[in-house]
Amino acid sequence: MTGKSGVPVEKALEAVPVILCGGSGTRLWPLSRAGFPKQFVCLTGEESLFQQAVRRLTDLADQTTRLEPPLVITGEAHRFLAAEQLRELGVERATLLLEPAGRNTAPALTLAALAACKSGRDPVLVVTPADQSVADAAAFSAAMRSAIRLASSSEVIVILGVEPDRPETGYGYIQAEALGSETADSVALARRVLRFVEKPDATTAQAYLDEGAYFWNAGMFVLRASVWLRAIQACRPDVAEQSTRAWAGRQADTQTATPFIRPDRDGFLSIPAESIDYAVMEKLTDPEGARADPDIAVSMVPLRAGWSDLGAWDAVWQVLPKDQDGNAHCGDVLTTGSRNTLVHASSRLVSLVGVENLIVVETADAVLVADRAHAQGVKAIVSRLLADGREEHTEHRKVHRPWGWYDSIDEGGRFKVKRIQVKPRASLSLQKHHHRAEHWIVVRGTAEITNGEQTILLTENQSTYIPLGQVHRLANPGCIPLEIVEVQSGSYLGEDDIVRFEDRYGRTEG
Secondary structure (H helix, E strand, O other), rough: EEEOOOOOOOOOEEEEEEEEOOOOOOOOOOEEOEEOHHHHHOOOOOHHHHHHHHHHHHOOOOOEEEEEOEEEEEEHHHHHHEEEEEEEEHHOOOOOEOOOOOOHHHHHHHHHHHHHHOOOOOOEEEEEOOOOOEEOHHHHHHHHEEEEHHHHHHHHEEEEEEEOOOOOOOEEEEEEEEEOOOOOOOOHHHHEEEEEEEEOOOHHHHHHHHHOEEEEEEEEEEEEHHHHHHHHHHOOHHHHHHHHHHHHHEEOOOOOOOEEEEHHHHHHOOOOOOOHHHHHHHOOOOOOOOOOOOOOEEEEEEEEOEEEEEHHHHHHHHHHOOOOOOOEEEEEEEEEOOOOOOEEOOOOOOEEHHHHEEEEEEEOOOOOEEEHHHHHHHHHHHHHHHOOOOHHHHOOEEEEEEEEEEEEEEEEOEEEEEEEEEEEEEEEEEEEOOEEEEEEEEEOOOOEEEEEEEEEOOOOOOEEEOOOOEEEEOOOOOOOOEEEEEEEEOOOOOOOEEEHHHOOOOOOOO
16 A cells, blocks of 8 residues: 555554553542542542543544444443443443453453454554553654554564552562564564463562563553454353353343443343453463464563552552652642651642642541551552441542532531532433432532422522422533532431332443
């Protein structure tokens, strides 16, 4: 193929961005919660980690790489969060593949490959977790484009290996040897993967760093869909077969702007939980036994882009900008005589005096104070919250819904006060409550209110009363956000006191 000048034009490669958007990120509590996990939180900029991951992959499109719409694999409970953050990015035609429960990354990638092949195509899958940070976007793009060219031309699984800059004990490692000289060519840049190594102790990690043949495993893969399906069939036929069965029974929900694809629930729950590394990668590179499929090569492209998996608060401190005393602060923070601290203030002023190496994370309903050296211990606090059945494990005080959000700003024995914001043209479900009545005061915008048989419009400073047991609905017919203050009163004020009759978002609960 040639251009108008007669110069050969390289045919554009077809690639599908695949974002693995599962997990709960409990080690970043209290900012990360089960209902609002790490990947949807803004930690290192104005966009969430999920949005940053989507942007990094969609920015790969150029004259040599044609990108299909992103495929996002996430949990059923997080579908509206993911869809809203995609909308904020202006990403259209993305598809969300919804898992009814976590089954780790191997089943997720298998479903993604089946989805990519559904029209008889065999695109390159560009697979990345949704909860990582990359400082150098240009270096990331260069490495990924090299990996795409390599994966498109051969039966190979390409993994990105992060060049280590310290003896890290919290990451898995990849041992790899060079296949050629370090040039800009993708094949020359690639290294042959010798083996995958589990998280080492400090002495071993230092030895890996000194040797120079070991790289951090970032969990980013580039490969053709058919190559993965062949590999999973060879290495874990049970995962392959049960994933195929779940995919065959899928249902599509196209009522929303971002389509939801749901694999068959019973079939999905029967899939063994297994990671990509354990299920396939280690079996394709086993140095002591027969490789599961000797015709599939495993190569690695080095990544030098300021990567971090942000696995704990001390990792967040490492990637954030710091002042001359090593302090990294987000939000309304004042300090004096303090060094090497991380403060994330969400809703109020936080002040530090004469402290060092502290982590302070403030939200509207919880505060974490930890020594930076013990940042991994946060998961023990989360386990306690879960065991005690406390709401701080699951949700923030401000809870996001597909129609907007609500913030529970005060509560007593028989009352609760909420701020509620409804997006333009959005509405809550038609519903009723058995144990509470509600008073609504409009503070901004226009509210269309169904109250029994009556429908009324209210504007700023107007109010209404919803009796206990009355069927009702709140909607925003306008083009600006609707804000109201809701005062609930009754014997039980839990969020589960709700009976839905109609819901445009397909919810029956939650």
